[in-house]
Amino acid sequence: MQPPLTRSPLTDSHRKTRKGSLRTSTRNLTGLSLAVTLVLASCGQGTVTNSQGAIPGSQAGSAASFVLDPTHAFVAGQLVVGLQDGRSAQDAARLIGGQVLSELPTLNAAVLSLPSGLPVAKAIRMMASSGQLRYAEPNYLMSTPERLSHTPQNGLDASVSTQAVQDSVLNDPQLGKQWFLNNMGAYKAWETATGKGIRIGVADEDIDRNHPDLKANISFPGFDAPNNKVITADTPYDGSGEHGTWVSGTAAAVGNNGIGGAGVAYQASIVPLTITHDPAGASNVDSSRAFIWAVNGPDGIAPGAAGDTDTPAGHKGFVDIVNYSFGGTGYSQLSKEAIDYVLSKGVVFVTSAGNTPTTGPASPAWTPGAISVAATTPRNVRTDFSNRGAHLSVAAPGQQVWVTAVRKDVTNPNEVNYEYVDGTSFASPATAGAAALILQASATKNPDGSIKAITLTPGQVRHILEDTAFKAGVNYNIDTGNGIVRADAAVLRATQNAAATVEKGVNVSLKFVADSDNTLGIPLVGATLSGGKRPEQLLYAQSAAGDGAFAAGVVSFREIDAGDYQLYASGPRTVLAGGTPGLLGTTLSLAPGRAINATVPLTVTFPTDASEPNDTLATATPIAYGNVKDGVLPSGDVDLFKFAAVQGETAFINTKTVSGAPNTNVQVLDATGKVLAENDNQRSDVLDAALDFPVPASGDYYIRVNDKTGGTPFNAYFVSLSRLVGKESEPNGSATVTGEKFGNIDFSKANPLAIGQALDAAIDPANDVDIYTFTGVAGQNIVADMNAVTTSKPDGVMSLYQAGNPVALSAIDDTNTTDPTVEYSLPANGTYYLVVASYTTTTQASSGPYRVSLNAR
Structure with missing residues (x-):
């Protein structure tokens, strides 16, 4: 089966010519037989935008140009979140002290700006513990490739015979250079269909829309996603790139106009969907926004929904086909859900396979239901740059494709320009042009020959x-x-009553639940369907993206082949949700044209709580200063712990999430059950609770922990009990720090910190390093914890050292947002050191107060 796609950065590998490589890690799943309950269902979504195509009350998710993260993998300072029903983007932004940049209500998603100094990876972990989101991921970048020269090789343009050109009814003088038209049988197809009446949305760079061989086929309005504005006939070409013009000419350059050549669908309309103005590339958010607009149109209302004013009569979306020649590696939930939306509304989605070349994962080429296209030569073999794999739909010409190019003077209405180009980027729009011919040929017609109704589904076009x-x-x-x-x-097949005789696709939604409780969703499940039309076919999807244990979502497959499949699923990841993941292997039989909503039980092993039962004062688990106790908070559970304290001392009670997303609430009770102290959030950005308890009198007290969200069996935590004994004393050691790595460490002035103690301290200034020393025992499992008082101030890092050993035994950036926790089994009796600092780079450092505590299990 196909391995789950990794979270490696998206790059514009589909647009690179003979360069780059895709890499992914693999993970095998062992199938276990388990029944699946299928319930028939259907669903739909809508969105509301104003007449200019902008979302009311919001701005674009990114400007015309953007700042990249230093890794160049994604847009800096932005986070994409999928919201749970009933949650607002403002609610999500408050969790991290961020701002809402834009919303994508059709996808129940939003783009947030992050507070200064908060890395994207840490914001994702913070969001995972909130219980308010379906997923959180970076706003991935799809980078623009270097510009390469494109010249014909070995007379490839001569591969079209003179007779074939003469047989064409078109008068375009340079058809002889367009070998791909003859190779694809376009001349014969044009006797029946030319694409007239079909709209192809080109999601790409801006287009030289006044190019004489494109202008007549450009349809307005289009959409400028980065600026969240419509494109009109008066909108100037932005001058930022060439790719969109190449792609548009391949699909639908004007034919029979006495100049240049022609596109595959030479009378189809091109709707410009600009996804970038920046030489660096396009953001995933802008791409997804363009996909939605392509379906809903400028009124922002889903086709056929109340108030829809701009879906052409008889058509399924504002455009009929979306072509997308960008892409890369990685799994993006936003992109997956945006493409699912396109397909669910009956709009065809065509994308390039990629040019790396590889058989590895590519996004969105591996999206189930999309038409994924490889590139071929005039000799009908795959080009040496084209990606390969069992996910491919078809191939089309992609080497030495002669097409429209950006003119040297875009203000000159008479100037023309053409170039030879290579890439799967052009195999894709060639296929989109063929899809336009299919849709026109199969459509019902009005008496004047215009289209009355589009009759085929995306699955039928693909078939x-x-x-x-x-x-x-x-x-x-x-x-x-x-x-x-x-x-x-x-085209011939499309004219043969195709709507009734070509197999329709299937729409499948899988909701994964615990077999012991069908109301309990399983977070972050990956699912693969193997089979259908052919045994080697592999279709992959996830319920959420990223590395956080987000509440369970739904795994969807749109417009896929009917047939018998093996369903393989696994989740959740143990590191995120504890316990042991469920593994499933079972058979699904999918009938053509059906909409399936499946509830899929998984047998999972939940985290265990050795302290149970400890739900009452009488059954409370003993805990002493210096102890750490683990707990789990399933639905409705409370955990109680009993400790002895002395009047005048201050007990520090701290909880930390181990797995799941517990929203802990901590109380201190007296022997009668009276609440003496309470805390439900140690900081506004975390759901872990902690409190100081000045002991009023010597005696026994109780710690009560519950989950304010009600709890699930995945919600594991630990609670520690320390004495707050004062503050650090400077100087307390010194070192240099780069990222999370320490150097030049001087332990000589380290502050003592005994097991069972907590100290208040501060990273001040930002390059300050604090060192603490303690005596440990071989085999002792210590838990050293840091709690920042203010989010990311400091953004802590911590390392554990053994006296006489310059190499860290353990080093950690953070376990929960900006707070590191070091857990380690000590190798020998002796002296140890905790080194604490702020995560520091050439562009990032922070300062602020924190608390450090040291305990043992």
Whole structure:
């Protein structure tokens, strides 16, 4: 089965020519037989935007240009979140002290700006513990490739015969340079369909929209996603790139106009969907926003929904086809849900396979239901740069493709320009053009020949392309998928009552629950469907993206093949949710055209609580100063711990999340059960509770812990009990710090910190380093914890050292937001040191008060 896609950065690998590489890690799942309950269902979504295409009350998620994270993997200072029903973007922003940049209500998602100094990875972990989100991920960047020269090789333009050009009804003088049209059977297809009446949304760079070989086919309005504005005939070309013009000409350059050449669908309309103005590339948010707009149109209302004013009569969306030639590695939940939305509304989604080349994961090329296209040469073999894999739908010409190019003077209405280009970026729009011919040919017509109604679903369009493709010796292979697109054969099939006779796709939603409690969702599940149309087909999806144990979502597959599948699923990750993940292998039989909502039980082992039962004062678990106790808070549970204290001392009671997302509330009770102290959040950005308890009289007291959100069996935590004994005394050692690594450490003035004690301290100034020393015993499992008073001030790092050993035994940046916790089993009796500082880089450092505590299990 296919391994889950990793969270490596998205790059614009689909646009690179013969450069780059994709990498991923793999993980095998062992299948266990388990029944699946299927319930028929259907669903729909809508959104509201103003007449200019902007979301009311919000701004664009990114400006026309943006600042990149130093890794260049994503937009700096931004976080994409999927909201739980009933939660607002403002609620999510408050969790991290951020601001709402924009909302995508159709996808129940939002883009947040992060507070200065809060890294994206840490913000994701903070969000995971909130219980308010379905996922959180970076706003990934799809980078713009270097510009390469494109020149014909070995006379490839001569591969179109003179007779073929003469047989064409078009008068475009340079058709002879466009070998791909003849290769795809476009001339024969044009006898029946030219794409007239079909709209292709080109999600790409801006287009030289006044190019004489494009202008007549440009349809307005279009959409400028980075600026959240519509594109009109008066909107100037931004001059930022060439790729959008190349792609547009491949799909639908104007034919029979006496100049240049033609696109595959030479009378189709091009709706410009600009996703970037920045040479660095496009953001994932802007791409997804463009996909939604392509379906809903400028009124922002879903096709057919109340108030929809701009979906053309008889059409399923504002555009009929979306072409997207960007992409890269990694799994983005935002992108997956945006493409699912496109497909769910009946709009075809075509994307390039990638140019790295590899058989590894590529996004969105691996998205189930999308038409993923590899690139071929005039000799009908895969190009040396094209990606491969069992996910491919079809292949199409992608080498030495002669198409429209940005003019040198875009203000000159008579100037033309063309170039040869390479890449799967052009195999994709060639296929999108063929899809336009299919939709026109199969549509019902008005008396004047115009389109009355689009009759095919995205799944049917994909099946026609696959079933009529030229098979180079075998029915399916990982080089060219189901074969090379033949527009003539596809158009012929489309005219043969295709709406009634071509198999429709299936829409599947899988909700994963615990087999012991079907109301309990399983967070972060990966699911693969293997089979369907062919045994080697692999379809992958997740319930959420990222490294946080977000509440369970739904795994969706849109417009996929009917047939028998093996469903493999695994989740949640033990490191996030504790216990042991459930593994599943079972058979699904999917009938054409059905909408399936499946509740899928997984047998999972939950974290265990050795202290149970400890729900009452009488059964409270003993805990002493210097102790750490583990607990789990399933629904409705409370945990009580009993400790002895002396009048005048201050007890510090601290909880930390181990797995899941407990929202702990801590109380101190007296022997009668009276509440003497209480805390439900140690800081506004975390759900862990901690409190100081000045002991009023010597005697026994009780710690009561409960989960304010009600609890789940995944919600594990620990509670520690320390004496607050004062403050650090400077100087207390010194060192240098880079990131989370220490150097030049001087332990000589370390402050003593005994097991069972807590100290108040501060990183001041930002490059300050604090060192604490204690005596430990071999085999002792120590838990050293740091709690910042203010979020990210400091953003703590901590390392554990053994006297005489310059290498850290343990080093950690943080376990919960900005607070590190070191847990370690000591190797020998002797002296040890805790070194504490702020995470420091050339651009980042922070200062502020914190508390350090040292305990043992």
